[in-house]
Amino acid sequence: MVQFSRICFRKYANFVDNLRLYVHGGSGGMGLPRLGGKGGDGGDVWVVASKSMTLRRIKDKYPQKRFVGGSGANSSIRALKGEKGKDKEVCAPVGITVTTDDGRILGELNAEGDRLKVAKGGHGGSFYSAFEPSKGAAKHIRLDLKLIADLGLVGFPNAGKSSLLTAMSNATPQIANYAFTTLKPEIGKLMYKDYMQISVADLPGLIEGAHINKGMGHKFLKHVERTKQLLFVVDVSGFQLASKTPFRSAFEAVQLLTKELELYKEELVSKPALLVVNKMDLPDAEEKLSELKEQLQNPDDFSDLLPADMKPKNYLSFRHVLPVSALTGFGIDHLKSCIRESIDEDAATETKAIHQERLQALRHHSH
Structure with a gap:
């Protein structure tokens, strides 16, 4: 590891x-x-x-x-x-x-x-x-x-993105139990023992309708454009933004986030993505996690849970689904190593593609 x-x-x-x-x-x-x-x-x-x-x-x-x-x-x-x-x-x-x-x-x-x-x-x-x-x-x-970072944290308010960064570090972002505490982008650097650094952009929480510029809207979404990969963060128990808005399960939250990105710029959802399921210290978390995993494996079977305007054109398939608790530290080390693995994998693919291009160019010149 x-x-x-x-x-x-x-x-x-x-x-x-x-x-x-x-x-x-x-x-x-x-x-x-x-x-x-x-x-x-x-x-x-x-x-x-x-x-x-x-x-x-x-x-x-x-x-x-x-x-x-x-x-x-x-x-x-x-x-x-x-x-x-x-x-x-x-x-x-x-x-x-x-x-x-x-x-x-x-x-x-x-x-x-x-x-x-x-x-x-x-x-x-x-x-x-x-x-x-x-x-x-x-x-x-x-x-x-537009901030350039390896990884962009994507999640609704209160999903625990800031707490997650704190758990991965000795950082102290502003954390409070209400929506919209992160109003400015912040960049963290994950430092590995072999001196590899991975930059993480913690961006303001999305809300439904962000693509039409509600809330932080475009201010948030434009920064996602420049990140190499996405790290979705959802609360295992789901969330409710305000008393007047409907409650969303973790599965619905994932699809809503996907839909918001898709509506803003479709190519965003073609980026490699990892899913962090936070707050695993809560009661019934294991049960809810296995339900979420099943839903993510067969999203079409559960699409009737979503209103028509919430269904993304394409369901995202995540490289890893990672249960964690930012509060107790459960799963954090595994998350860090999966982030590294995912970034390394892309870098290797990119290097291979450049190498092949050069070989083709050399062959072309020799003919």
Whole structure:
């Protein structure tokens, strides 16, 4: 069994995952009509990915949230071709999607050093423009961060996701016996004895209707997009969000979570998934667990338990169904080793695929 030592936990106080900026390319320089000189083009504005940057830091460092490229130099007798204005770079965290105000995607920055031009500088004045320069492009853009983690915890409020993280570690997320205690994403790192690290994103609890942006809605679901695998967490006894909402069994909770992910973005449910059945210290837990396992093996036989609008198109098949008690620590070690096994399995498959691609490319070149 894989030895697991501890979890390092980073809490995101005042977490910012969306920022609106004003960007403006620099103006071009004047041309010189007498000698047919061309003014320098204005500087462009770029967003550049940097692992050390956060949106909170941009917000604090540039309260005006305004980024303008340098102006191009005028053409002169000494320099008929004016120098280009200085480009302006906005350092942003890795995992950013850049969109316009109306939601059009301009590009994504997924790796350190990725660059995206967001505002072009104006042209310098020349013979073709009667030596008049043009202004740079100006617009508002949004930087939208999606957390990148190996594992995303998915569960309704009160499923015990935060308690689970605490049980796996000496971390102290805010835990209370009411819904919506996790309102900001948090990332924990599982540290293994061989120095392997697995990052876990604990995300705000979903509620029914999240896909249409109820509750934390899209704010939560967009972070799930960037995780490699999903860790569903359900309460073995089921749950009831509020006195006016219906009680849901553990089986219904699994299908509801699947449905919410599916409605938001169908490809989310093709990610590898593990299911943690929490609160095994409760009375009748064993009985309820065996009932849940049977239902998950033959979901179609039990689909009449679900209202039509709660039925997912495809039932998820979990790599592991893991009973645990975050309260007593039961099953926690086994869960950790299964997480490791699942992540390792995917990494091996990925490496194999890359290796095969390279072999095919080599064969293709040799022919």
